[in-house]
Amino acid sequence: MSGALTITDAAILDDGRVSAASIRTVDGRIEAVGAVEPQDGDTVVHAHGRTVIPGLIDAHFHAYGIGLDAFGIDQTPMSYVALAAGQRLRRALARGFTTVRDVAGGDIGLARAIEAGLIPAPRYFYSGAALSQTGGTAILVRRIWVRARCPGTSPRWSTAWTRCALPSGTGSAPGHTASR
Numbered sequence: 001m002s003g004a005l006t007i008t009d010a011a012i013l014d015d016g017r018v019s020a021a022s023i024r025t026v027d028g029r030i031e032a033v034g035a036v037e038p039q040d041g042d043t044v045v046h047a048h049g050r051t052v053i054p055g056l057i058d059a060h061f062h063a064y065g066i067g068l069d070a071f072g073i074d075q076t077p078m079s080y081v082a083l084a085a086g087q088r089l090r091r092a093l094a095r096g097f098t099t100v101r102d103v104a105g106g107d108i109g110l111a112r113a114i115e116a117g118l119i120p121a122p123r124y125f126y127s128g129a130a131l132s133q134t135g136g137t138a139i140l141v142r143r144i145w146v147r148a149r150c151p152g153t154s155p156r157w158s159t160a161w162t163r164c165a166l167p168s169g170t171g172s173a174p175g176h177t178a179s180r
Helices: 069-072 076-096 107-115 138-149 155-165
Strands: 003-015 017-026 029-034 043-046 056-061 097-102 121-128
Touching: 003 029, 076 097, 076 107, 107 121
Parallel strands: 003 043, 056 097, 097 121
Antiparallel strands: 003 017, 017 029
């Protein structure tokens, strides 16, 4: 958010006490709290005594987790999954989450779409494909991720993971070193 915003007549919780005050932000950062007067050019929102809270952070989010049937998601076209993920991110933002940490499955394409303003979304931190033991939950997630990142690869997803998703010769995920 750019520009200046002043929220007036807000209920502010500070040190265990609730008091009426105003908040002024500039370029998305809080500049002043208390007896703050809006300045020329500010966008002004009247809170009418409602509580203003800081943005929430969801530290365990799955943008591509569009349902509870992981096998069904695996068979769903990635274009549909990505559009549904955008909707999940918009809903998270509407619920007050200003930051989400996607702990498995998020990718650079979704992050770029958010950065380009194609999807209204919270700040988005993603880890990429999940890694786990053989047969673990992350195996299915890895299949979905490889399908999105490596189109046209071998139908044997483990081969696709090795050949496409891992940097050549490392034997490990990007940013990690192989165990020796």
